Amino acid sequence: xxxxxxxxxxxxxxxxxxxxxxxxxxxxxxxxxxxxxxxxxxxxxxxxxxxxxxxxxxxxxxxxxxxxxxxxxxxxxxxxxxxxxxxxxxxxxxxxxxxxxxxxxxxxxxxxxxxxxxxxxxxxxxxxxxxxxxxxxxxxxxxxxxxxxxxxxxxxxxxxxxxxxxxxxxxxxxxxxxxxxxxxxxxxxxxxxxxxxxxxxxxxxxxxxxxxxxxxxxxxxxxxxxxxxxxxxxxxxxxxxxxxxxxxxxxxxxxxxxxxxxxxxxxxxxxxxxxxxxxxxxxxxxxxxxxxxxxxxxxxxxxxxxxxxxxxxxxxxxxxxxxxxxxxxxxxxxxxxxxxxxxxxxxxxxxxxxxxxxxxxxxxxxxxxxxxxxxxxxxxxxxxxxxxxxxxxxxxxxxxxxxxxxxxxxxxxxxxxxxxxxxxxxxxxxxxxxxxxxxxxxxxxxxxxxxxxxxxxxxxxxxxxxxxxxxxxxxxxxxxxxxxxxxxxxxxxxxxxxxxxxxxxxxxxxxxxxxxxxxxxxxxxxxxxxxxxxxxxxxxxxxxxxxxxxxxxxxxxxxxxxxxxxxxx
Numbered sequence: 001x002x003x004x005x006x007x008x009x010x011x012x013x014x015x016x017x018x019x020x021x022x023x024x025x026x027x028x029x030x031x032x033x034x035x036x037x038x039x040x041x042x043x044x045x046x047x048x049x050x051x052x053x054x055x056x057x058x059x060x061x062x063x064x065x066x067x068x069x070x071x072x073x074x075x076x077x078x079x080x081x082x083x084x085x086x087x088x089x090x091x092x093x094x095x096x097x098x099x100x101x102x103x104x105x106x107x108x109x110x111x112x113x114x115x116x117x118x119x120x121x122x123x124x125x126x127x128x129x130x131x132x133x134x135x136x137x138x139x140x141x142x143x144x145x146x147x148x149x150x151x152x153x154x155x156x157x158x159x160x161x162x163x164x165x166x167x168x169x170x171x172x173x174x175x176x177x178x179x180x181x182x183x184x185x186x187x188x189x190x191x192x193x194x195x196x197x198x199x200x201x202x203x204x205x206x207x208x209x210x211x212x213x214x215x216x217x218x219x220x221x222x223x224x225x226x227x228x229x230x231x232x233x234x235x236x237x238x239x240x241x242x243x244x245x246x247x248x249x250x251x252x253x254x255x256x257x258x259x260x261x262x263x264x265x266x267x268x269x270x271x272x273x274x275x276x277x278x279x280x281x282x283x284x285x286x287x288x289x290x291x292x293x294x295x296x297x298x299x300x301x302x303x304x305x306x307x308x309x310x311x312x313x314x315x316x317x318x319x320x321x322x323x324x325x326x327x328x329x330x331x332x333x334x335x336x337x338x339x340x341x342x343x344x345x346x347x348x349x350x351x352x353x354x355x356x357x358x359x360x361x362x363x364x365x366x367x368x369x370x371x372x373x374x375x376x377x378x379x380x381x382x383x384x385x386x387x388x389x390x391x392x393x394x395x396x397x398x399x400x401x402x403x404x405x406x407x408x409x410x411x412x413x414x415x416x417x418x419x420x421x422x423x424x425x426x427x428x429x430x431x432x433x434x435x436x437x438x439x440x441x442x443x444x445x446x447x448x449x450x451x452x453x454x455x456x457x458x459x460x461x462x463x464x465x466x467x468x469x470x471x472x473x474x475x476x477x478x479x480x481x482x483x484x485x486x487x488x489x490x491x492x493x494x495x496x497x498x499x500x501x502x503x504x505x506x507x508x509x510x511x512x513x514x515x516x517x518x519x520x521x522x523x524x525x526x527x528x529x530x531x532x533x534x535x536x537x538x539x540x541x542x543x544x545x546x547x548x549x550x551x552x553x554x555x556x557x558x559x560x561x562x563x564x565x566x567x568x569x
Contacts, residue, residue: 002242003246015339026220031066038078048080048249050122053085081115085104087121092291094298120143125283127149130164133163146178157174163269184224209259286342297360301328304391320366330362385470386470390461402457408451408473409451414472427455510553519555
């Protein structure tokens with residue numbers, strides 16, 4: 001006897017081709033309708049809310065008066081939320097970013113009741129090899145996915161997915177995605193039978209059991225109020241075949257197929273094939289400014305802010321956990337699969353950058369505040385000079401060059417470590433700085449000029465914690481004279497390195513009006529005539545430029561600032 005698990009759901013893209021605010025309007029109308037439907041119809045047993053909790057923030061920020069209605073439906077087990085905060089991309093965020101996604105969601109879920117135990121990833125662009133390990137760490141034992149799997153990975157759509165550390169999940173692949181039963185209708189027996197028969201043909205031979213999964217929903221889909229009656233009617237239509245149709249949760253389907261785990265094949269590692277669903281591998285290189293900023297923001301929280309915070313709690317400072325989590329939430333909001341993969345509109349990309357800016361503003365202020373508190377607690381040896389506080393979050397020994405801004409009246413100065421030993425350093429730049437500009441007063445403030453000097457200095461730290469270096473003025477630094485970098489030469493007392501280049505020559509100018517963007521194309525590197533084809537020779541000839549080995553484009557604000565044939569060094 002076959003059992004058809006009909007799962008009502010909606011795939012709630014937070015942003016994609018519509019902005020968050022536009023989708024929020026649709027979300028509010030959808031949620032209002034969902035509450036009314038489930039309260040009025042007790043036979044509408046379940047609804048899967050796309051395994052996300054970010055919509056809770058988005059909805060109740062506008063309609064907090066419905067909080068108790070929502071909480072009651074969750075506690076009754078009828079609305080299934082989590083385990084994600086946002087439906088993630090599994091490759092571009094760090095592993096810790098994915099963990100924070102789950103942690104933030106769990107904290108939200110705990111306010112209302114339980115959370116979904118199925119790691120449902122219906123639209124992530126391929127599945128990471130670390131996924132089973134991360135999910136197992138959160139007590140999740142199963143996954144349902146769409147993209148990245150193909151029929152040659154396993155005999156069945158139901159399989160055991162093994163991670164790199166041996167962790168295992170009971171998993172299911174939805175071969176045509178999360179809408180294989182989206183066309184079930186009200187009072188249309190012919191169409192509904194067609195949907196069922198198509199899914200029997202699609203799923204039967206590749207199912208490990210007599211249970212079939214019918215996902216009844218789609219992107220931002222409305223509440224199908226008729227679904228309980230349609231399920232009841234399908235049971236009548238297929239009574240002679242002893243088919244059972246029931247409204248289900250994803251967990252119900254997983255529970256059913258888990259009884260047949262002995263028949264499942266084991267699939268190990270990453271699932272990123274594009275054979276049956278687009279995994280969009282090329283989007284790993286779109287909008288690199290956003291992807292780079294995301295990585296730097298994550299590292300700022302993981303490698304600087306949080307270690308510094310943990311140390312400063314030993315000095316009696318607050319953990320600021322709620323504020324730090326708010327900063328993480330800005331970052332995680334950008335980890336939604338469409339968002340971090342940057343396959344959205346320009347307006348949305350602008351909003352992503354704004355959220356990243358909010359995360360960095362939060363972190364930068366907390367870091368500054370905690371370093372100032374640390375600075376007040378350190379007993380500096382002022383006889384060595386003006387102190388500069390250095391913090392290392394690395395638990396091991398490290399010796400490397402760091403860049404520091406120092407402020408001096410006298411350009412003759414040395415830099416000492418905390419034991420009074422001269423440190424090697426290199427002056428990178430110097431500019432005039434008036435300390436008056438940093439002060440506020442109701443009376444006139446006299447000028448107080450310093451040299452703001454950026455130096456690169458070699459320091460050594462012996463573990464997690466802090467140390468100090470000192471700037472001592474009025475002393476000639478002999479160490480800094482033996483290490484000089486300028487123009488194309490790097491030189492010290494042992495070696496002189498000269499980098500020779502014939503420069504780059506402007507071959508073509510591109511404009512928004514003609515090409516859709518502003519850029520210059522440059523050629524560089526010596527080329528052998530016999531290795532250059534005729535079209536390429538003609539391209540250089542148009543600009544009256546000697547043939548070069550390589551061509552590259554660079555975005556510029558104003559191409560008119562460059563001339564064809566101009567040499568750039």
